[in-house]
Amino acid sequence: MRRICLLKLSLLIFILGIAVQHSVAQQKISGTVVDGVTGKGVPQTSIRVQGTSDGTSCDAFGRFSLTTDAQLPLELVVSAIGYKEMLVGVDTSQKHLHIALENDKNVIDAVEISRRQKYRNRNPAVDIIHQVIKNKRSNRLENQPRLSFQQYDKLQFGLVNPSEQYNKRMGSLRFFFDNVDTLTSPGNKLLTIFMQEQLSDVYSKNDPKAFKKRVKSIKQTDFDDRYVNNHNIQSYLSYLFQDIEIYDENIFLINKLFLSPIANNAPVFYKYYIADTIDTEDGRFIELNFEPRNKTDLLLSGKLRITTDGRFAVQGATLHANKEANLNWVNDITIDLYFRPNSERYMFLVRSHVDIMFGTNRNDAVYGRKTTYNYDYDFSPSFSDDIFKGAPTEVLTTAKDNEKLVHQQRPVQLSPVENRVYANVDSLNNNRTFRTMLVAGYLLAQGFYPAGPVEFGPLEYLYSRNNIEGNRIRLSGRTTLRFSEKVFIEGYLAYGTQDGAVKYFMRPTFSLNGKSVAAFPAHYLQLAVQHDIFDPGRMLGFKKGDSFFQSIRSNRPTKWMDTYAYQFKHLIEFGNHVSLQSSFIHHRRRAIGDLEFISSGDVQQDISNINTNELEFILRWAPKEKFYYRNLTRNTIIEKYPVFNLQYNRGLKGFWSGDYAFDAVRASVSKRFFLNQFGFADMTLSGGKIWGALPYPLLEMPNVFRDEDTRHEIDFSMMRSMEFVADEYIRLAFEHQLEGFILNKIPLIKKLKLREIWGGKMFYGRLSDLNNPYISKDVILFDTDADGNIMTHVFDNKVPYWEGKVGIDNIFRLLRVEYIRRLNYTGLPNVDKDRYRVSLHLNF
Incomplete structure (x- = not known):
């Protein structure tokens, strides 16, 4: 006991001695x-x-x-x-x-701000923000001469607080609902359904500006690809959860554009308050609180941490979406950004975290989360400029096969719950109950019923009706990956109860690069043969406008041609999203029903067939394009980048009974414009010219709905079938969605979260004398309807066709109501001047 006391006394004397020496x-x-x-x-x-x-x-x-x-x-x-x-x-x-x-040239008065006082547009917090805005350019990391770093992304999606009834009623699926996360979202249980991790090498340079992200390893949950396109899940979530750049004017998230709190015009829309000063190992920072002046606008609230070293750089940010904002199915958005300084005191992003809770206002139903870590920064790297060739983001072909690299190099290890997600999804794919659920979901969502190597559909094309065939029954389908990923075949058989004729379509596609025909970049050869009835102006295709819903529309076609068509097509896509399509197309068209091909030079002469052979070349450029796809069908994810098309057709007379020689050039461009707090606008502009004497069914008919490239579709809903024709034309479509900018500011109405829409469509075309049946004797006469009225018209000189619309979107979060009006050419026979249209729209 004495030894212990002596030891304590010795330690006490030693510590006191050090303390005295230190003092x-x-x-x-x-x-x-x-x-x-x-x-x-x-x-x-x-x-x-x-x-x-x-x-x-x-x-x-x-x-x-x-x-x-x-x-x-x-x-x-x-x-x-x-x-x-x-x-x-x-x-x-x-x-x-x-x-x-000594005062700096940028003086900020030392005034204490209280949020209980009336807000002043000129206060120290606003002065600081103006300095942040002024110094944005120099603080952007992309202004470094050269830079490289490693990036780790983790994307998650799943259910929030799944009902305990699942464990009781799901039987063999019960194991999946036991793997819930109770730690990362206090008070909630998160059940992850989809998870993806990826490792990337990122490079950038400033002169000239260039950026490259090379994804070298991907690990993700993959559902049975017979029913679920895993690429589309990943693409959609990546689109909703894009990288956050606080120095950009806007922050793009869940298909919405939120004004950044340090945008150039941010002080017009935000209020700022000095909250605190913070000392950390990285220096001293001023913490600013900010909030929207109008909380119903697409704005954010939260905190910013600003450096005090004269750079006025952002060291950290916490951002939240406001509950009053005009958002659907979103209960909460939280964004956390954290920066660290390098040796030159430039702030670089080391971690970003985006967390979104989806659901109704009362309950969270689904969550999405993206976590990004940037590490191993090199501010003076040596790399060749060749690395920037191709698309800015490139997924290496070995990325999916190299998933072990994620496990070896992820900077933060997965939790036990996250680790089990991969194995649980693999077990789900082998579960019979789950497969049955997928089959039902696929039939409802895609309209196809899967049956191993083939799938039957689309369901909406099973039955339709028209004035020639009467009731039309169609059996159609296509192959799946279980048949082959390098050969894809689609086709149909159709029968009309009124004309008693069988129609058919067959189109096989063969990969030429040893990869899937659907994968990007694609390179394939395609053959097609089709015998069916077509409305004038339509080209061959698997979906040719004979669905049930199109057959009941008011301006459905009434004139038809019995057509035999053959196509030989070659398509190659390049890594920079440039593609070249080359085709040879043969058509034999015969007028049926009450359609007549009568010579404009001799009314007694009935032209039996219109036969053409043509070469077609389509050059397409879609910079930085992302898309959803199923087999060969692609739908562009609409962002700010334009999509360009350039097409040339050459008619071959004398070959394979071809009757006409002609040249045609068509070009189009479409783009979405993001207008900050004024929402966004979509515009499509196209034009073309045809040289040569041709019958009018081979010229440009604006009413024909084309689906070759979904980004350039313009549907004139108030125009009758075959109403106008031209061999030189311009099309324009414009639609502006204000996202509630006006209605959000009207008391009481703003609670309904309605959104305004307006737009217009224009077609202007001219018909040369060579193709005008009233002047030329080398073409065919315009046909008439049952009342003897001429159905096809030539545009008045310098008077384009216009139709406009106004509408209200987001009614009950589901409906869009539009009023569409035809603005001119209203004196033509059998035209409707206006129409109301109600459609279902689900938007965030």
Whole structure:
């Protein structure tokens, strides 16, 4: 016992001795920091001992006191927002320092802001934001001469608080619902359904500007690809959860554009308050709170941490969407960004976290989450400029096969719950109950019934009706990956109860690059043969406008041609999203029903057939395009990037009974314009010219709905079938969705979260004398309807066709109501001047 007491006494004496020695070595320094002009104390001034981590800050009167181990003489670094930084020497003769700071050119008054006071547009917080905006360009990391780093992305999607009834009623699926995360979202249970991890090498340079992200390893949950296109899940979630760049004017998230709190015009839409000053190992920062002036607009609220070293850079940000904002099915959005300084004090992003809770206003139903870590930064890397060739984001062909790299190099390990997600999804794919659920879901969503190597559908094409065939029954289908990923076949057989004729279509596609015909970049050869009835102006295709819903529309076709068509097509896509399609197409068309091909030179002459052979070349450029696909059908994910098409057709007369020689050039461009708080607008512009004497069914008919490229579709809903024709034309479509910008500001109405829509469509075309049946004797006459009225018309000189619309979207979060009006050419026979249209739209 005595030994223990003696040991304690010895330790106490030793510790006291060190403490006395330490206290003798410490220096105590105090003083006051004042404004050099007014003489008033400068609160919250940062005082730091040069070359050490010792420091403090001034109180509300500018007074400070600090203790340091540094030996005298020493230097103090004195800095405050709105003042020039100073170095102050301290020697043994100085007991109390009086430091006068010189105003910087960017003066920020030391005024305390209280949110209980009336907000002023000019306050210290706003002054700081103006400095952040002024210095944005120099603070963007992309302005570094050269830069490279590693990036790890983790994308998750799943259910929030799944009902305990699942465990009781799901039988063999019960195991899946036991794997819930109760830690990362306090108060919630998260059940992850989809998860993807990927590792990437990222490169950038400033002169000239270039960026490259090479995804080298991907690990993700894959559902049975017979029913689920895993690529589309990943593409959609990546589209909703795009990388956050705080220095951009807008933050794009869940298909919405939120104005950044440091955008150039942000002070017009946001209020700012100084909340605190924070000292960390990375330096001293000012914390600003911000909130929208109008909380119903697509704006954010939250906190920013700004550096005090004169750069006015963002060190961290926490952003939230407002519950009052005009959003659907979104209960909460949280964005956390964290930056670290490099040796030159440039802030670089090390971690971003985006968390979204989807559901109704009362309950969360689904969650989405994206976590990104950037690490191993190199600010003076050596790499060849060849690395920037191709698309800005490139997924290496070995990425899926190299999934072990994610496991080896992920900077943060998965939790036990996350680790089990992959195995659980694999088990689901082998579960009979789950497969049955997928079959039912696939039939409802895609309209196809899967049956091993083939699938039958689409369901909406099973039955339709027209005035020639009467009731039309169609059996159609296509092969699946279980048949082959390098050979894809689609086709149908159709029968009309009124005409008693069988129609058919067959189109096989063969890969030429040893990869899937659906994968990007594709390279394939395609053959097609089709015998069916077509409305004038339509081209061959698997979906030719004979679905049930199109057969009941008011402006459905009534004139038909019995057509035999053959096509030989070659398509090659390049990594920069340029594609070239080359085709040879043969058509034999015969008028049926009450359609007649009568010569304009001799009304007694009935032309039996219109036969053509043509070469077709289509050059398409879709920079940075992302898309959803199923087999060969692709739908572009609409972002800010335009899509261009250039097409040339050459008619071959005399070959294979071809009757006509002609040349045709068509071009089109479509683009979405993001208009900040005014929503967004979509515009499509196209035009073309045809040279040669041709019968009008071979010319441009604006009413024909083409689906070759979904980005360039323009559907004139108030135009009758075959109503106009031209051999030189311009099309324009414009639609502006204001996202509630006006209605959000009207009391009471704003609670309904309605959204405004307006737009217009224009077609202007001219018909040359060579193709005008009233002038030329080498073409065919325009046909008439049952009342003897001419159905096809030539445009008046310099008078384009217009139709416009206004509408309200987001009614009950589901419906869109539009009023569509035909603005001119209303005196033509059997035309409707206006129409109301109700459609189902599900939008965030």
